[in-house]
Amino acid sequence: MPRDASDLLHGTLDVLVLKTLTWGPMHGYAIAEWIEERGDGELVIVDAALYKALHRLEDAGAIESEWGYSENNRRAKYYALTTRGRAQLRAEAATWRRYATAVGRILGST
Amino acid sequence: MRIPRGVRRVFRLPTTRERLVRELDDEVRFHIETRVERLVARGMPRDDAYTEAMRRFGDVDELRSYCQTIEVTHMQRMELRERIGGLAQDLRYALRQIHKAPAFSAIAALTLALGIGATTSIFSVVSGVLLKPLPFREPDRIVQLLGQDAKGNLQGRYTDPTFDDVAAQSHSFSALAEYQFGVSTIQVGGEAYPLKTASVSRGYFDVFGLTPAAGRFFAPDEQVLNASPAAVISYDFWQRQFGGAKSAIGASLFRGSQRLIIVGVLPPHLEYPAGVDVLTPRETRPKSTSRTAYNWLAVARLAPGVSLPKAQVDLSTILKRLKATYGDYTWTSDGTVVPLRDRIVGPIKPMLLLILAASLVLLLIACANVANLLVARMASREGEIAVRLALGAGRGRLAQQLLAESSILALLGCVGC
Numbered sequence: 001m002p003r004d005a006s007d008l009l010h011g012t013l014d015v016l017v018l019k020t021l022t023w024g025p026m027h028g029y030a031i032a033e034w035i036e037e038r039g040d041g042e043l044v045i046v047d048a049a050l051y052k053a054l055h056r057l058e059d060a061g062a063i064e065s066e067w068g069y070s071e072n073n074r075r076a077k078y079y080a081l082t083t084r085g086r087a088q089l090r091a092e093a094a095t096w097r098r099y100a101t102a103v104g105r106i107l108g109s110t
Numbered sequence: 111m112r113i114p115r116g117v118r119r120v121f122r123l124p125t126t127r128e129r130l131v132r133e134l135d136d137e138v139r140f141h142i143e144t145r146v147e148r149l150v151a152r153g154m155p156r157d158d159a160y161t162e163a164m165r166r167f168g169d170v171d172e173l174r175s176y177c178q179t180i181e182v183t184h185m186q187r188m189e190l191r192e193r194i195g196g197l198a199q200d201l202r203y204a205l206r207q208i209h210k211a212p213a214f215s216a217i218a219a220l221t222l223a224l225g226i227g228a229t230t231s232i233f234s235v236v237s238g239v240l241l242k243p244l245p246f247r248e249p250d251r252i253v254q255l256l257g258q259d260a261k262g263n264l265q266g267r268y269t270d271p272t273f274d275d276v277a278a279q280s281h282s283f284s285a286l287a288e289y290q291f292g293v294s295t296i297q298v299g300g301e302a303y304p305l306k307t308a309s310v311s312r313g314y315f316d317v318f319g320l321t322p323a324a325g326r327f328f329a330p331d332e333q334v335l336n337a338s339p340a341a342v343i344s345y346d347f348w349q350r351q352f353g354g355a356k357s358a359i360g361a362s363l364f365r366g367s368q369r370l371i372i373v374g375v376l377p378p379h380l381e382y383p384a385g386v387d388v389l390t391p392r393e394t395r396p397k398s399t400s401r402t403a404y405n406w407l408a409v410a411r412l413a414p415g416v417s418l419p420k421a422q423v424d425l426s427t428i429l430k431r432l433k434a435t436y437g438d439y440t441w442t443s444d445g446t447v448v449p450l451r452d453r454i455v456g457p458i459k460p461m462l463l464l465i466l467a468a469s470l471v472l473l474l475i476a477c478a479n480v481a482n483l484l485v486a487r488m489a490s491r492e493g494e495i496a497v498r499l500a501l502g503a504g505r506g507r508l509a510q511q512l513l514a515e516s517s518i519l520a521l522l523g524c525v526g527c
Contacts, residue, residue: 028137029144047141048168051134055177059184070140072147077137 013045013053014062015096018081018089021063025080027070028054054079062088130181134174142167196507200514207515208522214487215519218480222523225476232469236462244451245380247319248411253418254453255408255425257445264446266453267404270397272432272442276408279428282421282447284413285316288392288406291383297364298351305347306385307365311392317411318382324348325359325374332373333393340391341370345378347387363388401440409450421447484516 020026020034031054032045057063062085070076081089142163149159208215243249255276256264268276273288280286291308315327323345332340341363343351352358363370370390381387398405412421429445448456455462488495498508 027140029141032141046168047166048170048173051137051141051173052176055180059180070144074140074143075136076140077133 011092012096013049014057015089015092016043017050017053017057018062018085019093021079021081021085022089025066025068025078027068027076027078029076031079057085060088061085130178131174134177138167138170138173196510197514200511201518203511204515204518208518211487214483215522218483218519219522219526221476221479221483222520223526225473226523227526228469229473232466236466239455239462240459244454246382249451250449251412252317252450253410253412253421253447254450255410255445255447256453257429257442260441260443266407268406268408268442269401269403269440270406271399271401272429272440273406273408274397275432276425276428280421280424282413282416282424283410285313286408286410287311287314287317288408289314289383290392290406291386294365294388296388298361305387306383307388307390308383308386309392309395310389314389314409317409318380319411320377320380322374323377324356325372327374328391329373333391335394335396337391337394339368339370339394340373342374342376342389343372344376344381344387346381348375401436401442404441410447418447418449480519 016035017031020031020038023034026034028047028051032047032050035043035045054063054065058065058079062082063079064082065077065079067075068078142160145163145166146156146159149162150156154162244252246252254266255268256266257268257272258264268288270288277286287310289308289310291306293304294307295302296305296307297303312328312333320327322342325342327342328340331337343358343363348354348358352361358372359374361372363372365388370388376389410421412418425445425447429442433440433443495508498511503511
């Protein structure tokens with residue numbers, strides 16, 4: 001059953017957004033689509049939550065935004081990773097992996 | 111086009127709430143329309159696709175208020191940062207200005223330093239003397255007894271019989287004592303010193319509410335005629351002469367051929383009259399019977415619940431009655447009670463206030479001089495001010511810069527004094 005990503009651990013969505021943006025600047029819809037595809041449909045994102053994360057991250061200086069034109073030539077707001085965002089992603093990804101490993105180890109123990 | 115961070119602020123471009131809402135709405139509309147198109151492309155009817163897209167988006171209003179909160183706190187943060195940055199800039203600039211004109215700055219700072227220094231030093235004296243209460247327990251209950259002499263002047267001297275009558279007849283005081291003081295040559299440890307000594311009657315330590323720092327105060331058998339002479343010494347004298355040693359209790363002092371045995375030490379900084387070092391019991395010497403031998407000062411502690419006016423009436427009544435009884439044998443026709451503090455600082459109070467006022471005037475003159483210096487200097491900086499105004503400095507911002515300069519000068523003045 002697909003999971004709402006906002007149900008996940010606090011901050012998870014932020015990491016996913018940062019990771020997605022390592023592939024280059026994207027608008028909000030593309031980010032949502034990308035996360036859903038890579039998550040094999042296991043993660044469904046409530047769009048409002050995604051935009052909250054985007055504005056939160058922009059305020060923190062992890063990403064920056066710029067109005068541009070989409071593939072179908074429509075005005076869209078593009079988000080790109082900043083240097084600070086890259087550093088934040090590295091730190092949080094490492095934390096996340098350690099956490100996941102620890103939880104996995106506990107669940108796997110008999 | 112995206113405007114880089116800060117540019118909007120520098121050029122005072124509008125960052126209004128409407129712009130934020132409009133941009134957010136554009137962003138959300140694009141998202142929903144894109145999703146609708148994808149769903150339609152997969153064969154969903156357009157109406158259903160729209161409903162589905164809205165459902166998946168979630169609460170737009172909540173998102174809007176969330177983003178507004180972020181924006182508002184962001185603006186507040188930026189404003190604060192800008193203000194602090196501006197202040198730091200002003201202070202740096204002010205320091206540079208002072209460095210550039212060392213003679214001017216030194217004169218201004220020195221002028222202020224003189225004004226401030228004079229005022230603060232005078233004020234510390236005034237506050238110590240006029241504002242601080244006496245260091246005794248409940249000091250406002252300690253009073254001095256005054257008597258009116260034949261010429262109608264109030265003065266502090268009492269005779270033995272008058273004092274004894276007052277002590278016996280008054281009901282206003284919880285403790286009452288007479289004392290006199292002078293300078294005697296006291297020998298101690300083979301050396302002789304001129305020391306301030308006081309002879310105090312029973313009740314003296316109760317009037318001031320003292321407890322000994324070491325040893326004890328006088329015992330009843332030391333407060334009788336021709337008793338073996340005992341002495342209480344001041345804390346200061348104890349430290350100076352005996353190094354605060356307990357062995358001082360029981361040690362001997364000599365006044366002429368008379369030997370005084372130290373029985374106790376006054377608490378620190380609580381000697382009265384000021385600077386007294388040796389106290390002896392008054393009762394070892396015979397009392398005078400003359401009602402014109404004005405050799406004693408009288409102090410008392412108001413009894414609980416007795417007001418100053420009540421005590422004044424009480425004393426006045428007794429003294430008038432004594433005058434009526436003894437006629438020409440006494441010169442005291444009336445009297446009153448004043449707080450001890452007023453008696454001590456009373457004569458010098460107007461003088462102190464006058465000096466304080468003078469020092470305040472001095473400070474004002476110093477300020478006026480510095481203000482003149484600054485005005486003169488401003489005249490030579492008109493060009494700089496004009497440039498700042500032309501570049502868009504607001505009046506407030508300009509005032510802030512000049513205030514920063516003046517504050518640093520004032521600070522230098524404070525450090526200088």
